[in-house]
Amino acid sequence: MYSFVSFSVILKLNVNLCINPWRHKMRTQRKKKKAWLKVTGIIVLILLIAGGTYGLIVYNSLKNAVETMHQPIDREQSKKRPEPIALNKKQPFSVLMMGVDERQGDKGRSDTMIVLTVNPNTKSVKMLSIPRDTRTEIVGKGKEDKINHAYAFGDVPMAMDTVEKFLDIPLDYYVKINMEGFEDIVDAVGGVVVQNDLDFSSDGYHFPKGEIILDGKKALSFSRMRYEDPRGDFGRQIRQRLIIQAIINKGASLSSLTKFQDIFNALGDNVKTNLTFNEMVDIQENYKDASESVEQIEIKGSSSKINGIYYLIISPGEKQRVQNELKAHLELN
Incomplete structure (x- = not known):
């Protein structure tokens, strides 16, 4: 199953990316093969189970x-x-996943x-959520600003360059998800169930504590709210990860292929990546x-607040701590 939030990529974190392309042809018509195509990613999620005589159909749809x-x-x-990273040599790699609100x-x-x-x-996988208001140098603009502004100034390349300098690690790939189309992905898997830890209302919806069922529109509202959460942006990140994990779990539990085309269409319409x-x-495979x-x-x-604008200031020591942890995980000297 190929599903996304981020990855397309990747793994089981709040995001997994795995794909099995059915390289081997069916040797006999009687013998059935199953391929688990799991791909994740924020704000990714790639899921679909293919088997038997439907294998070729699913493979072609996935590739498209x-x-x-x-x-x-x-x-x-x-x-x-x-x-360049050599995936066939099992080198550790990194991915920047971005959820972007793109409007006309x-x-x-x-x-x-x-x-x-x-x-x-x-x-192992390590996943770092970077708060949107983090103040840092915007590479290519020559000034400091909120880190999420880098994409607005220079699209994916400037966002990758800025995050790369902020964390002092190479960024090998990116996965971009259009949050306006996020609800399409949730609806494609038939909605999701999450365990909510905060009672709140947003966009005309009420989200009580406990287990709640969300369709696409509710999931988007649930994942976006932050002003009523005492944890601010960190609380929003928690809810986003809940949605991503729920999409992965729901996709992995599908017992038929009836939804695979809807899922692939939603991914194709709302996810972009430089991964081939x-x-x-x-x-x-690796x-x-x-x-x-x-x-x-x-x-x-x-x-x-600097000049009347709210920022999150990361101390040099805290930044160094995170950099060292990611560098060690990527096996960088």
Whole structure:
């Protein structure tokens, strides 16, 4: 199953990415094969189970969806990664997942930014959610601003360059999800169930504590609210991860292929990535065990107003702590 929030990519964190392309042809008509196509990602999620005589149909639909999602970027090779990543050699890699509110005439901002580092040698994944109001240098603009503004100023390349400098690690791939179409993905899997820890209302919907059922519109409202949450942006990140995990769980539980085309269509319409189909295949073959251990990292800061604008200020020591942890996980000297 190929499903997304972020990855397309990746793993079981709040986001998993795995794909099995059915490379081997069916040797006999009687013999049935099943392929688990699990791909994740924020604000990714790639899920679908294919089997038996439907294998070729699902494979072709998946490949077409990936081709629609594939969007290379005009960005030089990272100086922090002198040589391109070699997935066939099982090198640890990183992914920037962005949830973007794109409206007509406005490219929007990357209000959700999640960095994933994947290490097949330690069979683990680390996931860092970067608060949208984090103050940092915007690479290419020559000034400091909120980190989520980088996408508005220079699209995916500037966002990747800015996050890369902020964390001092190479970013190998990106996955961008249009949050306006996020509800399509939720509806494609038939809605989701989450365990809500905060009673609140938003956009005309009431979300009580406990187990709640969400369709696409409710899930989008649930994941966006932050002003009524005493945890602010951190609370919103928690709800976003709940939705992503719920999509993965729901997709993985499908017992038939009746929804696969809806899921692929939703992904193709709302997800963009520089990952190619073959790279996704390599990730499935060489990195799938990394989903055995998923750790969520939190970066902490203090709120401050500068020229009347609210920012989250990360201390040098806190930034260094997070950088060191991610570098170690990527096996960087």
